[in-house]
Amino acid sequence: MVFGEGGTDSTLGVVDESGGTGAGYDVAYVDENRNGDLTDDAPKKFPTYERGSRTGQIDPRFTFSGPFGDKAGAKYSLNLYALGRRGPATPGDHYFFWTLGTDDWNYFFISGKARLSSSAAEALAGPPIRLAGPCKWQIESKRRSGRVTVSAGLKDENGCTLRSVRHGREQPSPKLTLLKNGKVELEEDMKFG
Amino acid sequence: MVADGTYTAKVELDAGPYLGKIAGEKELQLRR
Numbered sequence A: 001m002v003f004g005e006g007g008t009d010s011t012l013g014v015v016d017e018s019g020g021t022g023a024g025y026d027v028a029y030v031d032e033n034r035n036g037d038l039t040d041d042a043p044k045k046f047p048t049y050e051r052g053s054r055t056g057q058i059d060p061r062f063t064f065s066g067p068f069g070d071k072a073g074a075k076y077s078l079n080l081y082a083l084g085r086r087g088p089a090t091p092g093d094h095y096f097f098w099t100l101g102t103d104d105w106n107y108f109f110i111s112g113k114a115r116l117s118s119s120a121a122e123a124l125a126g127p128p129i130r131l132a133g134p135c136k137w138q139i140e141s142k143r144r145s146g147r148v149t150v151s152a153g154l155k156d157e158n159g160c161t162l163r164s165v166r167h168g169r170e171q172p173s174p175k176l177t178l179l180k181n182g183k184v185e186l187e188e189d190m191k192f193g
Numbered sequence B: 001m002v003a004d005g006t007y008t009a010k011v012e013l014d015a016g017p018y019l020g021k022i023a024g025e026k027e028l029q030l031r032r
Helices: A120-125
Strands: A002-006 A009-016 A027-030 A061-068 A071-079 A092-102 A105-116 A135-144 A147-156 A161-167 A175-180 A183-189 B005-014 B021-030
Touching: A009 A061, A027 A061, A135 B005, A135 B021, A147 A175, A147 B005, A147 B021
Parallel strands: none
Antiparallel strands: A002 A009, A009 A027, A061 A071, A071 A092, A092 A105, A105 A161, A135 A147, A147 A161, A175 A183, A175 B005, B005 B021
């Protein structure tokens, strides 16, 4: 996986099965010191659930510091929750969500898909998962029971959708404007979720 | 509430240092 904005300003990370292939993904390595060597970074062992119906199961999340723009020390977290299921993980796509915290802003993205590879060579040959990359709006309308709903999602290049953004205690809202023949017909704040 | 018709939907969010002021637009046919 590649974290950060890409190009030369990126951080490499991998998830691995410390017990060997098929034992279950339980650890991540992130090149936090960005020297191109994952062996001198502390392994990030995934915690296990201590309560509830998932007690004892892996909670496949980890946090790390990484670059963001011209700053170091942005806080990233990644939760590969699809790996927390019982039984060995299968190769292929697995859902994840991730967060970025920088200054007093926090971004929460959901519905990402990570492809698990069976070898480092295969992983490096595939497309990277780039966190904090470019995003685009996807806008659509739906009709149901005589009502029309306009929705918009801000998606990154992994297919993740911005679920919320916070600035301190504030939660900025997207603003929707509907224009007909160039004239504003409606302006409304949208809600996340 | 708006009448049925063709609209240009514009969405904008002032999303801070990561995304900045990010906007998008799409033409939508709104029919009930």
